[in-house]
Amino acid sequence: MTRRLMEGSEAMAEAAIVAGCRFFAGYPMTPFTEVLESFAEKLPEAGGVCINAESELEAVGMAWGALATGARAATGSTGQGLSLMQESLSEITRAELPLVVFHMARGQGDYFQATRGGGHGDYRQIVLAPADVREAVELTQLAFDLADRWRNPVHIYGDFLLAHTSEAVSVEPLSFDPLPPKGWAVDGSLGGTGRSRNINPIGMQKGVKGIEPESFWKRLQAKHDAMAEREARVDTEQVEDAEVVVVAFGSLARTARYVVRELRREGQRVGLVRPVTLWPFPAEAVAQAAAGARCVAVLEQNAGQMIDDVRLAVLGAAPVAAIGGISSDDAGFGVGPIFDPDNVRRRVESALSNEVAA
Amino acid sequence: MSQDRLPVLPTDAPPSEPARLLGRFKPKLLLHEDHDLCPGCGEPVAIRLLLDVVEELGCAKSCIGVVGIGCYTAFTSAMDVDLVQALHGRAPSVATGAKRMQPDKLIFTLQGDGDMVNEGLQEVIHTAARGESLTCVLINNGVFGETGGHMTSTTVLGQRTKNSLEGRDAAYHGHPILIGDMLAPLGGTAYVARGSVHDAASVVKTKNMLRRAFEAQLEGRGFSFVEILTMCPTGWFVPTAEGPGYLDSVLGAVHATGELKNAERLVTTAELLAAAESAAGERGD
């Protein structure tokens, strides 16, 4: 188990390839660019294909085509590029294709985009939010498994820090339960049999004129409800007797974890709930932690997005306060002062001393 | 000879006299003939050719079609080849991803003009420039048929559509795009042609174009493209029977038929038009 010093972008690309990803298409955009570079370098060596697509729309389209043939495929971008892909992301979900999306966001302001989706119609995608490179290596492999298991896109929510921080990691293949073969994938073989395939997002069936949208959408809804029930993941620390429960995700949760442990050593009763899946949101864990707390302090680097989900989970059982906010670097890439432990500590302390409005 | 004096012959069953079947009702790769496209629509005629050529090349079991969005999308339930449905304009990128993962398969796109030349202009140009080993098939009727007959990038000047009721005007609406002329000069393209289905002779020529395009893909010579002008009497506001004439004299006068690129040979639509005019002149048309 040799560990190498690897930048997040590179580690995630390697983890994807170890998980069997053989197709990637992307368009360069900070802070996602190095993910594309890593795939461009590593995929051909692994017998795969990486295309520098001419636009984000074409990138997701190319991944769509690769997925349709049964390959493990991915794309990615940052928030702006994902904005362009929204129609395709919602339709790929309805076509039940297992796309993995590497979202290297410019901070945490894309939480709504990732969890609600900016596309049309009822659709859901699992969103995984690694806190560091080591976790990203595991969650990347989990993403490909979940995507295939549910035949649904899975979104990895990273950011500038995750993509550009180097850590000593080893990219070891994780093992997962076996998956059924992809008989639905197109390879031409059913041509002329009367049972040829049509991978489509509206439930069209070969040999049948017309569609039944209502029953098709309801079936998808049932699948998404099952995903919501079974796939929430969360990491909680020292919440059992906590007066203040901090809720944070991703790179910011990494800082929050450090601060919570430091405050605990000083005798403060503070805990942390770290959603690992942003969707399904681990509402139960948040509600449990909130019971008996004086304040649920939501620490996120944006104008207030995850706090909606926290409030829904807590349902008034405890006051919910926003202790995060907008915080950026001079280029707008989301590397703001809020990631500094002293900055986070001040915010958590203000919740501890009742200085925050709920 | 006046038709009135000739007896109507029975045509409700195969002949009782010994006879050889020359042509079946439908292509082998079409599951059912009934469709809800308009009377006189050219799209089913073009789709018949596509399916016939796939089958004649022996590629039924090694073929993947990527279909765009338009009236023709309804045919996907009847086309008995493996298919992927793409979004409006986005078939070329989907086909690219599929071909890169299944390079030994014959992969084509089937798209209308609104789909390919409006929404998807960027996609087809980039795919051609990349020289993807694909065949993109454009069925061009100069309108957005499915939404009711609106102007597209291929609508010709003077053509009346639902949102150019006085006829397309260059100053207000701009000029049509001749997509074949944009694709043919690109380094990655091996074969670019424009055909039509307004009469039997055109249908035969167009079928040959499709065959040459697929052969270019199968032989690994690069990107191939066949545009097929099809009738849309509904979108053109003409009686059904006038569809073929309108296609030939209105669309065909701008989007001239012929091969634009075949290996090293490259011509423009303008040159095809000039050649057609001088041929007509020689015949004394």
Added chain:
Amino acid sequence: MSVVESRGTVTIETARCKGCELCIPACPPGVLGMSSQRNELGYAYPELVPGCTGCGACLLVCPDFCFEVYQYETPVAHEVGS
């Protein structure tokens, strides 16, 4: 009485016809004409008179797959009235 030869013939699925009339001008010997009757869809449909050559042009241009085309082993002679 004169004789008109048919070298071929067609089967026409009139129930499917949408009366587009594209086959009429497409037929080189001009042996197709639209019926005065209507099918269940409400459309007139093509009828065949003697003189078919079995060229298949009608099949090629029909958008509704209404034609099947045959070539007789021996041309069939039709006696036609004056």
